[in-house]
Amino acid sequence: MHYALVLMLFMIGLYGVVVKRNLIKIIISLVIMETAINVFIIMIGYRSDGMAPIMQQTMAPEVFVRTSVDPVPQALVLTAIVIGLGVTAMTVSIAMRLYERYGTYDVREIRRLRG
Amino acid sequence: MVDITPNRGMTPIVKTVAGWVRGITFLFGLYIILFGHITPGGGFAGGVILALVYVLMTLCCGKQKAFEKLPLHWAAELDSVGAIMFLIIAWLGMWSILGGSFFTNYIARWNPGLPYHIFSSGTIPLCNIAIALKVAASLFLIFMLLVTTKVVHGPNE
Amino acid sequence: MLELTGVLLLFMVMGAIIAIETRDLLASVISVTAVGFGSVIAFFYLRAPDVAVVPIVVEVLVLVILIRATLRVGLKTFIGNRAFFGYLVTTALLVVIFLAGVMVIDGLPAFGDPVVARIAEAPSKVYIERGLADTGATNIVTAVLLDYRAYDTLGEATVLFTSIVGAVAILRRKARKKPSEPEADEW
Secondary structure, three states: OHHHHHHHHHHHHHHHHHHEOEHHHHHHHHHHHHHHHHHHHHHHOOOOOOEOOEOOOOOOHHHHHHHEOOHHHHHHHHHHHHHHHHHHHHHHHHHHHHHHHHOOOEHHHHHHOOO | OOOOOOOOOOOHHHHHHHHHHHHHHHHHHHHHHHOOOOOOOOHHHHHHHHHHHHHHHHHHHOHHHHHHHOOHHHHHHHHHHHHHHHHHHHHHHHOOOOOOOOOOOHHHHHOOOOOOOOOOOOOHHHHHHHHHHHHHHHHHHHHHHHHHOOOOOOOOO | OOOHHHHHHHHHHHHHHHHHHOOOHHHHHHHHHHHHHHHHHHHHHOOOHHHHHHHHHHHHHHHHHHHHHHOOOOOOOOOOEOOOOOHHHHHHHHHHHHHHHHHHHOOOOOOOOOHHHHOOOOHHHHHHHHHHHHHOOOEHHHHHHHHHOHHHHHHHHHHHHHHHHHHHHHHOOOOOOOOOOOOOOOO
């Protein structure tokens, strides 16, 4: 059921990218899609009543191996979040230049003007 | 300390508190970077916290204050220095006396320290510092570029 | 049945619906920041503390950048959606993709049972068991990021650098007649 909720969040973002006319709404929907994917990847590696993959001094190694959550998805998501910021910055700079050029954020107008 | 002239930026109360919080947050970011191999954190988390200090200064005191502390061309240089440092640490592993392949942790093979100590994990603290430098400078550059460039209005104006 | 992750995901879904349907751009930007902060709380609950610190700062930066891009004097507002093959066909397509995704999700193990526990030779088991002995670091996520999977970190550094170069190249312009403030290429 939890995975279905994350998939629904992704679908809402996809709907926004496909259907909306305002360029800023499209960028916002891209950010929603990235957030949904990051949460989904970390949810895959979760173990119920587990512990974070950081060893502590007062703990036996067998207990750590048995109850820790998966560390590989966390490493992947950490880079994905910073890359998402870079992509958002680039799309916002493109949007700012398009506004200077065409005077509007409407994607239908931007496609039609040949200026 | 901070310039509390009331006609630029926010009220003097906000500027004074931001002046106190600035130093503590910077120190906290350095702590998270350096102890990244023992406690949660590492290069990315510490680097974004360092960039956040400059965002705070821009929002509270105006962009001149932030540019006084770190001019834009220095930030671009630090960005490249961080990336080159990371690559040099990785490339040094290619000499066959040290390890033989691109990213080997040669310091851990040569002189492994005790776990839970700061000088323990080989090249990992050095890579943390390089990555944090790169991420902090990059986020500062993105933020300053997108927020402080003058945007001309549409073609009709 | 309802636990914290389910409630947080419900909150994020509601925030996302508000973000794309409201007509006020400022409210929509704030809603997407709320979705991001909901994901931060979800990361803390899912036992990922070093992943959770990064989206806090990233959401603040995205908020300020989007507000700077959207709020300006004389912004023309418009309502309505695009006609992309007709509104009903688009919704039907999205429903079909959603149902296909649900069928894929049924093949995954239940939430709370890590996927790699079912695989015998998973690399995660090797990293957890031999992380301290191989690298000497007790933070296994940092050991994975900077020792076992350091190429991915190098790729991330490259992508971040490239996106900065791209943003600078897009915003650079020649000097106008009245340069009253420093522009993108005057440093």
